[in-house]
Amino acid sequence: MFIKGMKNRRRFTLGFWVCGMLTLCGTYAVNAQNNLSFSARATSSSALENNGANLAIDNSPESYWSSQSEDENAWLVLRFPGATEVVKIEINFAPKAIPNDAFHLQYLLNGNWRTFHKVTNNKDQKVEVELKKPQLIDRVRLLATDGQMMQVSEVLLLGQKYADASGLENKPVLVNQSGYNLNRSKRFTAPDVNDHTPFAVVNVKTGKEEFTGKVMREKGDFSNFNPLSEDEFLIKIKELESFPFRIGPNWIERVTYRNMVDFMLGARHYVGTVDDIRRISFAWRDGDFFNWSMQSLVAMYLSNPEAYERMERKGRYVSNDSFPDNYKGLWGKLEPFAAETPDIVQLIHWDADVKISQQLDHEMQKAELAHFLYAWPYLKQWLPQQNFDIVYQYVKDNWEKETVSDHSLSQYNLSKEHNLLSLKTQLGTTKGEMPPGFSVIPNLMLYEVALREGDATAEKFFSAAYRQLDWMIKNLDWSDPMTTKGQRMSEHMTMRAFAYFYQQFPDRAPKGIPEKVKEWAQLMLDRSDNLWDFRKYSAEEWTPPGWNETGNILGFPAAVFAANGILEDKALIKDLEMLAWSHFENAFGRNPTGRQFSYKGPEEVEGVDLGWYSRHRGGIGLLDEVQFVFDGSPKSFHYPNFPEVGDLGWTEGWVQFNTAFNLSMAYMANYYTAIALEKTAEGKYQVALTAPINFDYKTIEKASLTISNKAGDIIVVELGDEQALAEKLTGEIEFTGDAILCENQRLPFGKNDSLTLSYGYGFFQRSLVISAADFN
Template identity: 45%
Template sequence: MKTFHILLALFLVQTAFAAPLQPVAAKASSCMDNCPASKAIDGDTSDASRWISKKSDQPAWLEIDLGKTQKLAGVHVYSGYKQETPLESFTIQFWSDGKWQDIPSAKIENNKAVALAVAFDDTVDVTTDRLRLWITRTHQGIARVKEVVIWPAGADGVPAVRGEKKATATPQADIPLIYLNQSGFNLGKPKRFTAPTLPDGTKFTVRPAKGGDALFEGTLKNHIGDFSAFNPTDEQEYVVEAAGLRSVPFRIGSWWLERVTYQNAVNFMIDARHYVGNYRAPCKGSYGWRDDHHFGWELHTLVPQWLSNPSAYERMPRQIKYEKPRDPKLWGTLEPYADNAPDIVKLIHWGADVIVTQGLLHEHLKAQLAYFLYAWPWLKPYLPAQNYQIVRDYAFTHWSDPRADRNYPYDESPEHDLLALKTKIGTTKGAYPPGFSIEPNLLMYEVAKREKRPDAEQYFQAAYKQAAWMIANLDWNDPLTTKGQRMSEFLTVTGLAHFLRQYPDRAPVGLADKISDWAKVVIRRSANLWDFRKLDDGAKWTPMGEKPTMWNEPGNVLGLPAALLAAREVLTDPATNARLEQLVYSHFDNGFGRNPVGRHFSFDAPREIEGVEHGWFKFLPGGIGQLADARFVMDGSPKDAHYPYHPEKGDIGWTEGWVQFNVAFNISLAYLAFAETELSLRREGDEVVVRLRAPLNFDYHKVESGTVQVRIGKGDWQPLTVTEESPNSQFLTGRLKVAAGIALEASYGFGYLSRRATLK
């Protein structure tokens, strides 16, 4: 005990966390000789003091008496022997209302850590006088627990545990003080870094990581270095050096960001599926994806990804195989897809299938179906016609139904009629962003016209009235209308910009000015050393709240580029658009390490993303979504206290991956592809040359290809293969014979995210 108390005192001196609780007693399902339950609460985390159960094929349990009722934040669990044989699967339960209740965020599966921090989220209020470890899988049927440390609720939550391992996060002292995108930069795009400890006027250089002469020189201004003009064509790594500091090495290449993230983005959506992903047990409040609730926005984002850059997704390896439903009430109403369908199409099918099979009627879930229906012309090569018929009839039948089919956790919707005017502004939970119904109604308008429905205009009018209300009533200076919506903010601006871009002659008066005003606020609040859009014009950088879980915001940072890119499509001021482009990349860069702690938002980034050295501080084991073992999880982001520059704060605030964070990144990939796509046509003799520039050059040593849709005269659309002009070219070309005087039209991408060219 003396050793433990000395270590504890040292720990508390260095942190702001409250002291752990001291339980009064413990009992267990069984105990080996000299290894009683009391040794799991004696303050000794060594192998010399352990509770060890007798061998059994039945669950073991350890009950801990706190002596009085208290609100709890989480626990540290030390188990196993030396660095082996930890508890493999267990759930932490609390005594409430005369029975043991599971803590959903504390269900641990496939654990390999002998020291594990388990934080309790807000799903249940863990106020109790007793905890129990319900242990379902151990090495050789024997539970070995060295210590359970219990942390009371407080502003700082649960500290990291000494010795916790999935991998090892980089110590903060080892992270270089030049902060930039650790992986690399896109050729021809903004390339900026932050050096908070260096004064303005400091010279910096960019040189090969392996040594050599400086290839670019510049000067710091407002702690920012800009080497956007440096666009090398070779494939070596580079570093930034300034006043004795040296950055991590990085690459510069064609669509480097897309190259290292496209497959990863799809991998996450595959792994995070409910029932059929890499964790198969049911998860509370989950539908198509684990922990998605009703505001996962999956089809809101997967469909735009497909529309914006189809060739990139068509050429990916197929990982998903259709699984027959083990319960027909969960999925299976939609007939299976073709085996050769791209994984992103299979994911879109999955999302729609779960909604119609389970009869989900929340307005946000119904809205997802608009994306499926709109994209049908480009999904149908892979999906049975029955899919469209089922989804169409379901969506049109229930679109204006104000009733929900069940109680949805975190529901902020007053009713569920998607044609109704929405005048409420949701909370920072992100479950009710302004204007969420605009784009779904515009998509349903197009679907209804395609179906020749006499009521098509009502969908347009619903979107119009919503946009007009927002023009008149939203104040962008109020953080709750922008960054205060966290990961869901993108819906507000992409919806407004969609309206103006697709229906410029029918848009409400003042829409362009409203989008311009939003951009001005973003630019004003981004005038800082990180090029980072702050929460407000004062001292607030990120949203915070009264609970330890408030707020983690990777999704807002990674979803902002989508809104910025959507706005750029309809704004005309060159200076504004140039600054918005800088901010697009500065926010991607923030997620990749250009932030006050110098870490990528994903704990596993060093093992999953080419070129990343320093991942997030930790990951959340367990949790509602059980995402610890999913690929490409966005775990955490810097909190308000880290800004403007306080890396010494270390690992503070809530860390937990969430599908909502990843889909926000995904929608930014979609709008980035749209922004980067160019298509041109020119005649050469009796041929027409079709030239495409799009994010498809991911292998710099291979001639890659894509597919452009072409239409000669009034004929049908036909695919045309285009190939890179050289292995590391940004341009792909194809040729076809077209008689003089015959018009040709070409398109890359689909629907509202396509680029077109015509030649008469």
């Protein structure tokens, strides 16, 4: 059944799962059944001394595993090195033991054990289970259901070897198929290639080797290769090659920004690509109460406003006046936005409108509205004042409300009460519905809004955020996966809370933030020391067992960039930065399947060659036809490198996956944004902005940068890129001794004055402060 590969990695090919259904597709049998148990690792709920779980798979009928007598739910789990197809299971109870009367055989899906076979009224020492359909698993659990101790001498799992052709379509060298950003980390994975084997980055057009290096630990680094070219490249290692890719300024932003907005437009509930009323859906189809859409949209806009304001307007206001009666009141409480409002602002308005119109009062739905209120100074040029007034009043009336309306709930609600000033000490499950610290940023934002509005009670919001973060510093155990990757697509919420408090309120933040974040950072690196530079769930598990973790990979860079804003160790920062990029690479093909996470990736994302195997048709969200859906990602049984597994495990897009990516892109934009001022001649200065603006390498891109003095007077300098592949946009200003001149604008600037050059808004504003002395 197993073929031993290089570096002791076991490989095998088999059938695959489609959308969680236990079916075989495109497979063929090639050999007889084999006992697979010898390749497994056994664990148990309990064990007597000298009767450990491993004795149930040691091929000796005399030895046996025994649970403890008080263990009323005894279980034995066999974990395989990859996915395994099982057709028959044989259970041999210990010779002198009383066999269990009832027990279940189970597999793991979405974090839950699912029973695929039940045995009742058993009296036999040997039980043979012939499965009607082959069972595809990477672990199986034998669970006693009669309340008795369990004593098993041997468990045999028999299976056949199958080949899934779809699992072998990738390349032997795995890269980001679309492309890499200029002057950023760039890596690839070459499974089973020996250390010190030379590799080359080859120009596809000319065939010329333009960069060389050596493979180490099955991966290569070509971060120092930064060609100013629009050519395609590929990695070549002897006869092995990768898919072609591009390298350019802001490449990942170029191929995703418009797609990100289009997904959010299409995934809207009622008015997106479909107008059906869907269950477990509010503003977004299959969005639930923990989709983080509002904060992701606000973060996107604040981090890089020029990029979103210049986009083509595809959205429009849709009134529900022409809809059937059951649509009345689902949205429309907020007055419509102005004509020519950017799509990103339309989406922010939509989210707030649905929440207010439906009076959604789950604590996480209320918390999202704080982001709308915080961003109001930057939104109000397009939105009526009524929008702010009604949302602010709703938030003030409901923020401390402990109860929740039934219509705001779903089956995933775990909140014990809904007062957002309360201390939140429970951890959510791998569903991602209750990440640690989700209330910190909303409370701090509402504190700033209350101060802005002259509310005398503002301090209570700050105090709540302080108590929450202080508790997190003292109580979160990073070694527990449920505080990190176990939160799946919501993990970023925790580290972002640390960063927001530390950066926005440095003099009032709880003690211990840098130390706590450094502990997190080191653990992330420790768990990523592998051929994919992939942060594992734990020392033993690659991914959350049984889950489609797509959003976790997409959201992890947001946590990294947030942490790097706190850390001071330059080496640690650089290593973490590489991890952020390795996870973008993972999502775009540098993973064991060799596939980008979107089924329609080849037609929707520039440069993608191989999209995800399949997509989930229908589902709660009806998202399969929406632009830029992240459908699936490698599961635990694909790692460390089993491409032969193919399309096995659950596949389905989810709004929560895309919003996690939205936040990573927002935090990355802010992380790399920089402003510089350089003297070019007497009284002449060049202003330079580094930000993800240049997407079209064939046109001159434009952006605006604000300059203000101490008095609050403002001028705007227009910037443009100097060349097609420029990372910086530049403009000119003049200093006359008492003023700054820019085109027809004049900004008073005395000898005791200072200038602030800024880009971005709110907590994502990047600024450069210049004193008068700096001009002399």
